Amino acid sequence: xxxxxxxxxxxxxxxxxxxxxxxxxxxxxxxxxxxxxxxxxxxxxxxxxxxxxxxxxxxxxxxxxxxxxxxxxxxxxxxxxxxxxxxxxxxxxxxxxxxxxxxxxxxxxxxxxxxxxxxxxxxxxxxxxxxxxxxxxxxxxxxxxxxxxxxxxxxxxxxxxxxxxxxxxxxxxxxxxxxxxxxxxxxxxxxxxxxxxxxxxxxxxxxxxxxxxxxxxxxxxxxxxxxxxxxxxxxxxxxxxxxxxxxxxxxxxxxxxxxxxxxxxxxxxxxxxxxxxxxxxxxxxxxxxxxxxxx
RNA sequence: GGAGAGGUAGCGAAGUGGCUAAACGCGGCUGACUGUAAAUCAGCUCCCUACGGGUUCGGCAGUUCGAAUCUGCCCCUCUCCA
Numbered sequence: 001x002x003x004x005x006x007x008x009x010x011x012x013x014x015x016x017x018x019x020x021x022x023x024x025x026x027x028x029x030x031x032x033x034x035x036x037x038x039x040x041x042x043x044x045x046x047x048x049x050x051x052x053x054x055x056x057x058x059x060x061x062x063x064x065x066x067x068x069x070x071x072x073x074x075x076x077x078x079x080x081x082x083x084x085x086x087x088x089x090x091x092x093x094x095x096x097x098x099x100x101x102x103x104x105x106x107x108x109x110x111x112x113x114x115x116x117x118x119x120x121x122x123x124x125x126x127x128x129x130x131x132x133x134x135x136x137x138x139x140x141x142x143x144x145x146x147x148x149x150x151x152x153x154x155x156x157x158x159x160x161x162x163x164x165x166x167x168x169x170x171x172x173x174x175x176x177x178x179x180x181x182x183x184x185x186x187x188x189x190x191x192x193x194x195x196x197x198x199x200x201x202x203x204x205x206x207x208x209x210x211x212x213x214x215x216x217x218x219x220x221x222x223x224x225x226x227x228x229x230x231x232x233x234x235x236x237x238x239x240x241x242x243x244x245x246x247x248x249x250x251x252x253x254x255x256x257x258x259x260x261x262x263x264x265x266x267x268x269x270x271x272x273x274x275x276x277x278x279x280x281x282x283x284x285x286x287x288x289x290x291x292x293x294x295x
Numbered sequence: 296g297g298a299g300a301g302g303u304a305g306c307g308a309a310g311u312g313g314c315u316a317a318a319c320g321c322g323g324c325u326g327a328c329u330g331u332a333a334a335u336c337a338g339c340u341c342c343c344u345a346c347g348g349g350u351u352c353g354g355c356a357g358u359u360c361g362a363a364u365c366u367g368c369c370c371c372u373c374u375c376c377a
Contacts, residue, residue, distance in 0.1 A: 073330045150336040230333045
């Protein structure tokens with residue numbers, strides 16, 4: 001019998017957090033954040049991190065667990081997430097994953113297999129095309145699937161083969177490890193974009209600029225992983241005097257739009273999602289979850 | 296009223312006789328996806344009954360085998376001088 005894991009997905013600013021909290025309160029849940037930026041301490045405003053008082057007493061995991069200088073990846077999320085699911089289960093609570101990072105959610109729920117990673121060869125002096133040709137030699141299937149310009153993926157596949165002696169594709173299965181109900185909030189695109197813009201404006205009002213200044217003052221740099229997040233990285237141009245604050249804000253909005261679009265693409269094609277229109281009455285959602293729990 | 300500059304696809308902006316349905320950027324859309332995933336990468340974006348057809352570059356009329364590109368007139372915008 002698989003463990004039940006409720007998942008709330010959806011694009012940025014779609015309202016996942018609020019829904020997750022409501023459900024957590026109604027079903028004795030604990031929330032596991034599936035977010036790659038909110039793990040970092042000090043990145044509060046720009047990451048859209050939920051405030052303590054907004055949690056309404058619901059336990060949140062995997063928020064503020066990393067220093068901005070540290071790295072974080074699916075591997076970490078998957079490992080910790082699985083331990084958390086077990087622990088929450090044991091307490092008799094319902095694990096609720098809440099996040100917009102499709103890969104994280106999928107890697108947690110399905111049997112994605114990651115191994116401890118030591119060294120990684122970047123082949124810095126080899127160009128994209130040659131690198132792709134090298135991959136074609138050892139793993140033709142991946143070579144067909146991965147575009148030569150997508151250096152990051154080519155490197156990954158190449159490194160995988162070198163370490164494991166088998167193509168990365170042979171490692172792929174998609175068995176669900178949990179009994180997961182995956183809900184995702186849906187709304188019209190233009191409405192989402194408007195919400196995003198409004199949220200960005202609010203971030204600025206809440207002091208996003210001084211948050212970034214503070215981070216920089218404390219020694220965090222734009223090339224640290226944490227600062228690669230939307231709402232942070234855009235400020236680099238501002239501090240280099242290349243862009244005005246206005247331009248930076250505009251860029252944050254447009255980066256967020258693009259990001260939201262990519263999230264939709266992922267969720268639509270990679271996960272068995274039950275889409276919930278944003279206007280759906282909460283009681284109906286609650287009923288749906290109850291029915292699933294009773295199954 | 297006088298002197299200049301200019302009007303190009305949703306926006307910005309190239310193009311100054313054929314190779315142009317028109318570079319490029321933005322915006323919009325679509326897709327790929329097992330370790331930076333808020334990442335990385337690919338495609339589409341005048342219209343259509345779409346391996347072909349139709350209509351474009353302020354308007355109209357010309358020159359030319361052929362025009363966004365040359366000529367004339369007209370309309371509009373901007374800057375400067377009155």
